[in-house]
Amino acid sequence: MNAFSITGERFLLTVRSKKLDVIDPQVTIRDVAKLAGVAPITVSRVVNNLPGVSPGTRDRVNKAIAELNYVPNAMAKSLRSQQSRTIALVLTDITNPFWTTVARGVEDTAARKGYNVIFCNTDEDLEKESKYINILLQRRVDGLIIAPSSNDEQCLLSLKRHNVPCVLIDRRVNGLKADVVRSDSREGARLLTQHLIDLGHRRIALLAGPFEVFTSRERLAGFLETMQKNNIPVDDGLIKEGMFEEDGGFQFAREILDCSPRPTAIFAANLSIAIGALRALREAGLRVPEDIGLVCFDDLPQASLIYPFLTVWAQRPYAMGVAAAELLLDRMTSKTRRHKAREIIIDADLIIRKSCGSELSRMREQGER
Numbered sequence: 001m002n003a004f005s006i007t008g009e010r011f012l013l014t015v016r017s018k019k020l021d022v023i024d025p026q027v028t029i030r031d032v033a034k035l036a037g038v039a040p041i042t043v044s045r046v047v048n049n050l051p052g053v054s055p056g057t058r059d060r061v062n063k064a065i066a067e068l069n070y071v072p073n074a075m076a077k078s079l080r081s082q083q084s085r086t087i088a089l090v091l092t093d094i095t096n097p098f099w100t101t102v103a104r105g106v107e108d109t110a111a112r113k114g115y116n117v118i119f120c121n122t123d124e125d126l127e128k129e130s131k132y133i134n135i136l137l138q139r140r141v142d143g144l145i146i147a148p149s150s151n152d153e154q155c156l157l158s159l160k161r162h163n164v165p166c167v168l169i170d171r172r173v174n175g176l177k178a179d180v181v182r183s184d185s186r187e188g189a190r191l192l193t194q195h196l197i198d199l200g201h202r203r204i205a206l207l208a209g210p211f212e213v214f215t216s217r218e219r220l221a222g223f224l225e226t227m228q229k230n231n232i233p234v235d236d237g238l239i240k241e242g243m244f245e246e247d248g249g250f251q252f253a254r255e256i257l258d259c260s261p262r263p264t265a266i267f268a269a270n271l272s273i274a275i276g277a278l279r280a281l282r283e284a285g286l287r288v289p290e291d292i293g294l295v296c297f298d299d300l301p302q303a304s305l306i307y308p309f310l311t312v313w314a315q316r317p318y319a320m321g322v323a324a325a326e327l328l329l330d331r332m333t334s335k336t337r338r339h340k341a342r343e344i345i346i347d348a349d350l351i352i353r354k355s356c357g358s359e360l361s362r363m364r365e366q367g368e369r
Helices: 029-036 040-047 055-068 074-081 097-112 126-138 154-161 185-198 214-229 246-256 271-283 301-305 317-333 358-368
Strands: 002-006 009-016 019-021 086-091 116-121 143-146 166-169 179-182 204-208 239-241 265-268 293-297 311-314 343-345 349-351
Touching (some): 086 097, 097 116, 097 317, 166 317, 185 214, 185 265, 185 293, 185 311, 239 246, 246 271, 265 271
Parallel strands (some): 086 116, 086 143, 179 343, 204 265
Antiparallel strands (some): 002 009
């Protein structure tokens, strides 16, 4: 199967024996009926798998459909039924394994209920997000799951005005009453920071995502609260803000290594940032955890390929995707639309491994004894 993109839309073309079967948008139900020698209503019954059509007639109609490459007009059908059986998932970076896993949870859940999913990628760009929402409203999607790219509620208010059910995933938007599915970023930041402090670290760098994003603000808040609770001064030069990307982590790490004194540990806001930071540390000839500790959010498949194995706050993105889809479908198919907004917090786990220096700390304690 080959795929190509035209003006942002995805088209799939099936190749059989070097012959390209391209859908002809001009073929109508009347063309199929004429070729099969039946009435259009009979073709409609066959397409929708309804009773009242003899096996011979059904076979004749199916052959005509195949010969003409006819595809039913789903948009026209949705206008009649007021339902497209389609939901949208608007994410910030589909190449990030966290969001890929969320998407799988959403798609698996939607498919079991007979819904299709449209995927959109905003790159944390508010303008791009707004354009996608307008397109999705025009396509008459039945509902939408979105990871907001900022704390600006204006972009999402059009969904409210059009009465389109919406679930926010991973992030909240201040002032917007909407269903939310997320994990506890603030608590995760507290636990990771406290663990580093308990190991003896005092100069801890935070490599964060954009602070206009809810999860970044929560992780910053958890970090600052924990440092303050332990009466440890915070060096503003050790807090870096940027995108949740590997290149950002690499640049951030290079910058904090120039600080004097150098930090003894790094708290990366996600796995991509941590991978970039680890690359910069190795380039500088520093070892983890012998020379500097490293912890981060997320325990995704590629983390198992990294050595030393990372200490993480392990969120459950697949479970988040499933919960968001179930919550959205419940809003769409029941009488709960007018009920107050709900928030579901998915459990996460602190997993302690070698990268934070915990084993070195134990070895030192044993040596002192």
